[in-house]
Amino acid sequence: xxxxxxxxxxxxxxxxxxxxxxxxxxxxxxxxxxxxxxxxxxxxxxxxxxxxxxxxxxxxxxxxxxxxxxxxxxxxxxxxxxxxxxxxxxxxxxxxxxxxxxxxxxxxxxxxxxxxxxxxxxxxxxxxxxxxxxxxxxxxxxxxxxxxxxxxxxxxx
Amino acid sequence: xxxxxxxxxxxxxxxxxxxxxxxxxxxxxxxxxxxxxxxxxxxxxxxxxxxxxxxxxxxxxxxxxxxxxxxxxxxxxxxxxxxxxxxxxxxxxxxxxxxxxxxxxxxxxxxxxxxxxxxxxxxxxxxxxxxxxxxxxxxxxxxxxxxxxxxxxxxxx
DNA sequence: ATGTATGCAAACCATTTGCAATGAC
DNA sequence: GTCATTGCAAATGGTTTGCATACAT
Numbered sequence: 001x002x003x004x005x006x007x008x009x010x011x012x013x014x015x016x017x018x019x020x021x022x023x024x025x026x027x028x029x030x031x032x033x034x035x036x037x038x039x040x041x042x043x044x045x046x047x048x049x050x051x052x053x054x055x056x057x058x059x060x061x062x063x064x065x066x067x068x069x070x071x072x073x074x075x076x077x078x079x080x081x082x083x084x085x086x087x088x089x090x091x092x093x094x095x096x097x098x099x100x101x102x103x104x105x106x107x108x109x110x111x112x113x114x115x116x117x118x119x120x121x122x123x124x125x126x127x128x129x130x131x132x133x134x135x136x137x138x139x140x141x142x143x144x145x146x147x148x149x150x151x152x153x154x155x156x157x
Numbered sequence: 158x159x160x161x162x163x164x165x166x167x168x169x170x171x172x173x174x175x176x177x178x179x180x181x182x183x184x185x186x187x188x189x190x191x192x193x194x195x196x197x198x199x200x201x202x203x204x205x206x207x208x209x210x211x212x213x214x215x216x217x218x219x220x221x222x223x224x225x226x227x228x229x230x231x232x233x234x235x236x237x238x239x240x241x242x243x244x245x246x247x248x249x250x251x252x253x254x255x256x257x258x259x260x261x262x263x264x265x266x267x268x269x270x271x272x273x274x275x276x277x278x279x280x281x282x283x284x285x286x287x288x289x290x291x292x293x294x295x296x297x298x299x300x301x302x303x304x305x306x307x308x309x310x311x312x313x314x
Numbered sequence: 315a316t317g318t319a320t321g322c323a324a325a326c327c328a329t330t331t332g333c334a335a336t337g338a339c
Numbered sequence: 340g341t342c343a344t345t346g347c348a349a350a351t352g353g354t355t356t357g358c359a360t361a362c363a364t
Contacts, residue, residue, distance in 0.1 A: 022364075026319080061320055085353085127293075134291050136284075140284055177343095215345065215346045220328095
């Protein structure tokens with residue numbers, strides 16, 4: 001599982017080299033921590049995680065580094081909700097779509113290989129697709145259950 | 158074209174009535190202006206538009222009202238980019254997906270009825286889908302052209 | 315030695331909140 | 340008359356920026 005970092009480390013080094021950017025400890029430490037997240041994460045989660053493991057990195061550096069990782073095509077940015085941006089390893093994001101509960105904000109992933117294929121095969125003029133996100137908004141079973149329970153009280157609507 | 162407002166006005170009235178919310182002039186004026194936008198809009202655009210037409214409405218009321226319109230299922234929220242949220246009439250959003258240029262941020266719409274159907278037919282356990290968004294990120298032809306032109310200078314990479 | 319990267323703190327800005335005044339019911 | 344709604348201004352909080360210091364090259 002951790003060996004995804006082994007691969008991405010090489011890609012990062014390649015990118016930093018061709019772009020003439022510096023190979024700092026912070027950049028590798030950040031990528032390493034990102035590889036340990038099971039899926040999405042936000043800046044705060046990453047910040048806290050780094051603080052309690054290797055070494056603390058400033059927020060400014062985090063934002064800067066995440067932009068580099070996006071440019072290097074290693075991670076992607078999600079905006080499921082207005083509050084706080086979420087990130088994810090691109091390699092992981094490619095394998096699933098997202099179910100987002102409009103009530104509680106919970107995000108779940110689902111595999112949908114056939115749909116992915118259809119999207120990839122779409123013919124689009126004057127546009128070169130690189131990456132896509134499919135967000136399906138709705139209600140998770142927990143919230144639906146809560147809602148039904150609440151509605152039992154007012155049967156006359 | 159404007160008669161979409163005629164329809165939505167009725168739906169809004171229904172919603173406000175069942176939810177025991179007040180039918181204020183502001184709420185109808187806001188919905189009316191929204192119906193005049195050809196597609197996406199943000200709070201600022203709506204605020205300016207209202208100021209130069211009917212009457213000025215405060216930002217606080219705008220945010221409040223948009224939340225009601227979302228709850229009433231008349232509009233949807235988009236987060237194409239981190240900066241500023243965009244909104245769109247739900248009836249319009251259902252007809253297309255979005256192409257977003259990662260370089261210049263331009264958003265274009267494309268119709269994709271077969272894909273929409275596939276997504277609707279997906280079987281998802283423990284989740285009730287209400288609405289979905291497909292964002293395809295990539296490069297628009299203008300930016301691609303610019304990039305190619307720039308790269309001609311440095312052939313040695 | 316040079317100039318990029320980092321950390322800190324201040325700035326920014328869209329959105330939210332608190333509260334007094336207004337107006338729908 | 341009551342209480343939801345509005346407008347205003349202040350607060351919030353995630354993200355960005357400016358600048359002095361640190362360090363990769």
